[in-house]
Every structure is written in C-alpha cells, then in structure tokens.
Amino acid sequence: MDTRPAASTDPTLEADVFARDCTSRPVLQDITGRWGVLALVALREGPYRFAALRRRVDGVSERMLSQTLQSLERDGMVHREVQQTIPPKVEYTLTELGARVAEHLEALIVTLETSMDTVRAAQAAYHRE
Amino acid sequence: MDTRPAASTDPTLEADVFARDCTSRPVLQDITGRWGVLALVALREGPYRFAALRRRVDGVSERMLSQTLQSLERDGMVHREVQQTIPPKVEYTLTELGARVAEHLEALIVTLETSMDTVRAAQAAYHRE
Numbered sequence: 703m704d705t706r707p708a709a710s711t712d713p714t715l716e717a718d719v720f721a722r723d724c725t726s727r728p729v730l731q732d733i734t735g736r737w738g739v740l741a742l743v744a745l746r747e748g749p750y751r752f753a754a755l756r757r758r759v760d761g762v763s764e765r766m767l768s769q770t771l772q773s774l775e776r777d778g779m780v781h782r783e784v785q786q787t788i789p790p791k792v793e794y795t796l797t798e799l800g801a802r803v804a805e806h807l808e809a810l811i812v813t814l815e816t817s818m819d820t821v822r823a824a825q826a827a828y829h830r831e
Numbered sequence: 832m833d834t835r836p837a838a839s840t841d842p843t844l845e846a847d848v849f850a851r852d853c854t855s856r857p858v859l860q861d862i863t864g865r866w867g868v869l870a871l872v873a874l875r876e877g878p879y880r881f882a883a884l885r886r887r888v889d890g891v892s893e894r895m896l897s898q899t900l901q902s903l904e905r906d907g908m909v910h911r912e913v914q915q916t917i918p919p920k921v922e923y924t925l926t927e928l929g930a931r932v933a934e935h936l937e938a939l940i941v942t943l944e945t946s947m948d949t950v951r952a953a954q955a956a957y958h959r960e
Contacts, residue, residue: 717944720869722890726947730940734863740849761851778953799949802942810935811859813928815846818855820928824907 729777733803737762737770742779742796742804743811749795779803858906862932866891866899871908871925871933872940878924908932 717726732738740759744750750758756767771794774780779800785791796804814821846855861867869888873879879887885896900923903909908929914920925933943950 717947719940719944720873720887720889725951726944729947729950730868730943731865733939733943734868736860739859739863744849758849760849776954776957778950797953799942799946802946803939806935806939806942810862810932810939811848813931813935814859814862815848815855817928817931818846818858821858821907822854824926825905828905 732770732773732777733779733807735770735773737766738774739807739811741767741770741774742800743808745780745794745796745800746804746808749793751791751793755794774800861899861902861906862908862936864899864902866895867903868936868940870896870899870903871929872937874909874923874925874929875933875937878922880920880922884923903929 718724719726719730721727733742737759740762741755744755744758747758752767752771755771756762756764759767762770771780771782775782778797781795781797781800783793783795785793847853848855848859850856862871866888869891870884873884873887876887881896881900884900885891885893888896891899900909900911904911907926910924910926910929912922912924914922
C-alpha cells in the first residue's frame with residue numbers, strides 16, 4: 703500500500719506535473735518534446751532565423767520546427783520578432799523563462815553526452831541478458 | 832547563411848545530440864519522454880514497486896509505464912531488482928547516472944511549476960493576437 707498522500711485537486715495549490723490534469727503537464731511536454739529540447743538549447747547560442755535554426759537542429763522538418771516554435775512561443779519560452787526589413791526577417795530568441803528552462807535542458811544534455819560510455823555499457827549488458 | 836561549423840561525423844568526437852545520427856539522441860528521447868521524465872523524478876523519492884509508481888505517475892497506463900521502465904533500464908538510468916520473496920517483489924531504483932539525470936529533470940520541473948503564472952500569461956496573450 704502506498705502511504706503517500708493522494709494528489710490534491712485544490713486549485714489554490716501550486717502546479718504539480720504529477721497530477722494528470724495539471725496545466726503544467728502539456729507545457730512540460732512542449733519543452734521536453736523531441737524537437738523542443740533541441741530548439742531551446744540551440745537558442746542559448748543566440749538569436750536564430752528559421753532556416754538557420756532548422757540547419758542547427760539536424761533532421762527536423764520545416765513543419766515540425768514550425769509547430770515546435772509555435773508551442774514554445776505560446777508557452778512564453780520563445781520570442782518571435784518580425785523585423786520590418788525588405789524582405790521581412792523573422793528572428794527567434796529565448797524569453798527570460800525560456801533561458802532558465804534551456805539552462806536546465808543543456809545541463810541534462812551535457813550529463814547525457816558525457817555519460818554515453820555508461821549508457822552504451824548498460825545497453826550492451828541489457829541485450830546480453 | 833549560417834557560419835557555424837557543420838556537425839562532424841568523426842566517431843572519435845564526443846556525443847552530440849544535435850547530430851541526427853548520434854546514439855545519444857534516442858536516449859535523450861527516453862529520458863525526456865512524456866512518462867520517462869515523471870518516472871525518473873518520482874524515483875528520486877526512493878525505491879518504488881511497479882503498482883505504487885504507477886499511482887504516483889498519475890494517468891500512465893500499465894503498458895506505457897512498463898515500456899518506459901524497460902527503456903530506462905536498458906539505458907542504465909533505472910535498476911530493476913527482483914527480491915526472492917514469496918511472492919517475488921520487483922523494485923525499481925535510480926542508478927548513479929539516473930540520479931544525476933533526474934536531478935536536472937527535477938530542477939526543470941521546479942522551474943516550470945513555479946513559473947506557471949508567466950506561462951499562463953503568455954498563453955493568454957498568444958491567443959488574443
């Protein structure tokens with residue numbers, strides 16, 4: 703028997719991603735989605751235009767990158783600025799919140815990238831079983 | 832024109848999640864997947880048996896949690912221990928690497944949960960446009 707308290711449904715409490723109806727959960731999915739993570743971390747390098755960002759996030763389709771950026775803009779993670787040049791330029795940058803989120807994602811990625819020997823050893827052991 | 836260097840394919844270089852064929856990319860998807868994030872962060876609370884973990888990760892199906900735990904075990908993030916009791920107990924814990932990954936994920940979740948006012952304001956502004 704699990705003795706932990708059941709998730710509360712009191713709306714005055716703080717957000718809780720563990721509660722299935724919490725509004726934070728779809729946002730968590732946007733920022734940890736396959737392309738969301740990479741777009742946010744890429745934008746830590748500085749502002750990007752769409753085509754350059756698409757080259758940076760290797761393998762993403764135009765449609766998926768466009769949907770990803772729309773979600774991130776809607777959630778307040780990414781700012782989209784249209785510059786009134788001819789032709790107009792559209793540039794994407796991180797918001798203050800997006801920058802904080804992206805910092806955690808980058809730390810996660812660095813941990814993973816520097817631990818791939820451990821991961822590969824685990825994968826080999828798992829498949830030997 | 833993007834002047835950043837193209838992703839190298841030199842296998843002696845470190846893992847790079849931005850490269851589409853890098854072996855770290857599917858692992859990133861496992862740890863940032865919808866249920867992977869929640870399972871890893873829940874396991875920071877201590878060892879869990881399957882049914883209790885499923886109650887904690889509110890909304891996950893048995894099948895999805897089972898698949899999630901299998902991926903996390905294969906990637907070396909989660910340790911699955913079968914205790915030789917009658918009936919046998921199966922307990923899940925974080926590995927050392929899983930604990931480091933889960934720490935970053937929890938920091939990400941705390942940032943998100945404490946910023947939901949900012950997120951909701953951005954969402955409202957986006958839908959007014």
